[in-house]
Amino acid sequence: MFYVLAIAICLAVLFLVLAGSSILLVPAILYARRMARTAAPENAANMLLAARLLPLLASSVITLGLALPAFLEFEPHSTGEGIGLRLDVLAAAGALILACMMARAWRIVRATAQMRRSWREKSARIYVPDIDPPVYRVKSASSLMAVTGIFRTEIFISDEVTETLSPEELKAALEHEVAHVASFDNLKQTLLKITQPPHWFEFHRDIDREWSGVSEIAADCNALARGVSVLDLSSALIKVGRLNRIPAPNRAVASHLVPPACSSSLEQRVVRLSELLESSEQTPVKSTQSGKLMVASLAGIATYIVCVYAFLPAVHEALEFLVR
Numbered sequence: 001m002f003y004v005l006a007i008a009i010c011l012a013v014l015f016l017v018l019a020g021s022s023i024l025l026v027p028a029i030l031y032a033r034r035m036a037r038t039a040a041p042e043n044a045a046n047m048l049l050a051a052r053l054l055p056l057l058a059s060s061v062i063t064l065g066l067a068l069p070a071f072l073e074f075e076p077h078s079t080g081e082g083i084g085l086r087l088d089v090l091a092a093a094g095a096l097i098l099a100c101m102m103a104r105a106w107r108i109v110r111a112t113a114q115m116r117r118s119w120r121e122k123s124a125r126i127y128v129p130d131i132d133p134p135v136y137r138v139k140s141a142s143s144l145m146a147v148t149g150i151f152r153t154e155i156f157i158s159d160e161v162t163e164t165l166s167p168e169e170l171k172a173a174l175e176h177e178v179a180h181v182a183s184f185d186n187l188k189q190t191l192l193k194i195t196q197p198p199h200w201f202e203f204h205r206d207i208d209r210e211w212s213g214v215s216e217i218a219a220d221c222n223a224l225a226r227g228v229s230v231l232d233l234s235s236a237l238i239k240v241g242r243l244n245r246i247p248a249p250n251r252a253v254a255s256h257l258v259p260p261a262c263s264s265s266l267e268q269r270v271v272r273l274s275e276l277l278e279s280s281e282q283t284p285v286k287s288t289q290s291g292k293l294m295v296a297s298l299a300g301i302a303t304y305i306v307c308v309y310a311f312l313p314a315v316h317e318a319l320e321f322l323v324r
Helices: 002-024 026-036 041-074 085-121 159-164 167-182 185-194 202-225 230-241 263-278 290-323
Strands: 123-126 135-138 145-148 154-158
Touching (some): 002 026, 002 041, 085 154, 085 185, 154 167, 159 167, 167 202, 202 230, 230 263
Antiparallel strands (some): 145 154
């Protein structure tokens, strides 16, 4: 009964904090979105991702970092407390959320594998110097140029794209895909799809579209930082954007050079590259925020370790309200 009660409390706390933080953290999310509009593209993409996942992160930290330790520390193993109606309903709601996320993850993995397999079946591998992920040329008359996978990545290019682009433009486009790989954008895209809120919660769903556009701009900037010519990359975007776009499966995860539905984003990218082309500095400086993020993370972990036992008694008292 002790472990059943622990699981029920964790599920209930997960639901309560997730539902509450999705509303209470709206001001913080709005502030992050506003800051992202003036930040460097890579930083902006990270801000939007953090804002979008903030409610889930808060609920996970409070559930596993406070509620569970408090229960294990102060609840006797011989507890005779049962699961009341209040805790039963809240735990069921938490279990439903987790089940939905797991089902989505399974559908995403299956759809991505099917899409990847269909491309592989009609493709042949080609070798491109200085490009680490395997590159495959797909027999298709479309604008396909995408990278799939998270840890075992592969780049797929359609015949039409290969024949349309010059060698320099093709290399620039491939560097854009390599930038997606380096930023783990497919993993981030997977997390966003798994945790996508209901259709009626447009506030959080809008962040997904913003992140998609900004992450493409960030990949452009990172490709330029690797030595790609602004002219070659902008020319590749324009040429591929004019080709026939075949929509990818909605649940599949892949980072495209020109995503199937991205007219406004493509225009923003071309305008930004044009501005760089006209300016004296054509190679943007790559963002170096990882060190600050690491320091902030270590400071947060240290603060948690120092303060956690001071909060556990109060947390346990709050948990007793759920059980009673």
